[in-house]
Amino acid sequence: MKAFTLKNLACAAAIGAAGLLGTGCKEDILSIQPIANNTVDGFYQNEIQVNQGVMAIYNGCLSLPESSYWFLAEFRSDNIAADVATVQRDYSDVSNFNTTSQTQQLQATWTDLFEIVYRSNVLQERIQPFTFARVNQFKGEARFLRALAYFDLVRYWGEVPIVDRTLSIADSKTVPRAPVADVYKFIVDDLKFAVDNLPASYGTADKGRATKWAAKALLGKVYMTMYGFPLKDATALPLAKQQLADVYAAAGASTFSVATNYADIFKSANDNKYAVFEIQFQSGNTGLGNPIPWQQGQVFPTFWSPFTGFQADFALPPALFGANWPKADKRKAATLDSVIRNPTTGAIVQGRPQFTKFLEKGVSGVQSRTDYPNNFFIMRFEDVVLLYAEALTEEAGAATPQAISLVNQIRTRAGIAAFTAASPQTASLAAFRAAILNERRYEFVAEGQRWHDLVRTGNAISVMTAFKRATTAAGANFRQLDNHDLIFPIPILELRINPGFWQQNPGYN
DSSP states (O other), X not given: OOOOOGGGGGGSOOOOTTSEEOOOOOTTTOSSOOOOSEETTTOOOSHHHHHHHHHHHHHHGGGHIIIIIIIIIIHHSTTOBOOOSSSOOHHHHHXXXXXXXXXXXXXXXHHHHHHHHHHHHHHHHHTTTOOSTTHHHHHHHHHHHHHHHHHHHHHHHSSEEOOOSOOOHHHXXXXXXXXXXXXXXXXXHHHHHHHHHSOSOOOGGGTTSOOHHHXXXXXXXXXXXXXXXTTOOTTHHHHHHHHHHHHHHTOSTXXXXXXXSGGGGXXXXXXXXXXXXXXXXXXXSSSOOBOHHHHHOXXXXXXXXXXXXXXXXXXXXXXXXXXXXXXXXXXXXXXXXXXXXXXXXXXXXXXXXEXXXXXXXXXSOOOSTTOBOOOEEEEOHHHHHHHHHHHHHHHHTSOOHXXXXXXXXXXXXXTSOOOOTTSGGGSSHHHHHHHHHHHHHHHHTTTTOHHHHHHHTTOHHHHHHHHHHHHSTTGGGXXXXXXGGGSOOOOHHHHHTSTTTSOOOTTXX
């Protein structure tokens, strides 16, 4: 039988909320015998089964690109104008700051994230009796993924319960919401363990598993977030700089790098080649496909894909496809299509702008709208480069030559003019901060980064109030946003588990 590959995540054991564990894989895909309907208590008998338990945590991350990065983060930002007046859409409520405790997408994302936490805790408890060589690696992977889940939880909801073990139903009703600073400490502790115990690389069969560099990169990003809103922890800045510097120094052809051509990053042939950590997808109608191209698209002609886009009632703001984003920037053509042209005649057949960054036009093997093959990025190397530039700038209080050089790596690849010490964008700390934030927007548009960048840099309230006033039917009457809009309400079902024990986030009923 062939060796296990991380690309076949759905063929790994998936621990459900009921505590069941099952597989159903072909022997030519997975070198683990299929086992069905095993309880957790009857499982974890050897290293192979423990490895399946680790894969179950990765499996739980398959929903994150859609439920977390797209529906909550991207729709909350100024990369999408979702002004739906005739039909209820959760993503419209997210986009227009109208969410309530009953918004179903909030419950779905909360559940997805805590499912990852649960699976991580199961693994860490069940692995305790074992002493094989990969024990600490498996623990490191579990804690890396738990940290990843908590990073989203704390950014979306603020105070959340810290759960570091499996709980009985009774115990789960009495876990308090922890202060934000405590949640970040929990995340940092998990990532430090991962850094110390994950390998720097894997063989081909295990490509895509979390590495030491993935943990360091995420830790650097966590520290940069702690440096910003809401904690504003100045002690986190040098810690961020060190982690990001380490990852930057490790770049190379065998690890991760800035791709020569921006569009190449999003091709399935280049999965696990350029980025530091990716969610693994593959087509073939096995439940492993990427739904993001369908969710982000609008109308796909048959010469792009046999399955049309979502045809959703949201639009891309003019700032993305208009003059604010110069056509000379190669990222623009690789990110969105303003029109669709017949490949033979050149005639326009569709004129609605749409994201097509993750759509491989003409790719074969796609079996359904949610079966696209390319991976989704949690941490691209470009994220490390720009965060490192940001950390250096904040430390110096000015645009340093090294920080400018880092930003120019991204701009040069995009085909746009490099900054110099005489550029208006580098003339002051405020100007260079704005330039880096703008660079991040165009580099990571449609990847779920923009909202979090606006929040941590303290720009969310001003940017989003102005944006909504310019793009919604309410226009100038759109209300002034405030700090309560920077997090979501706790889902009502969570509050009802133990009525009165948790208090709702301020500003929400």
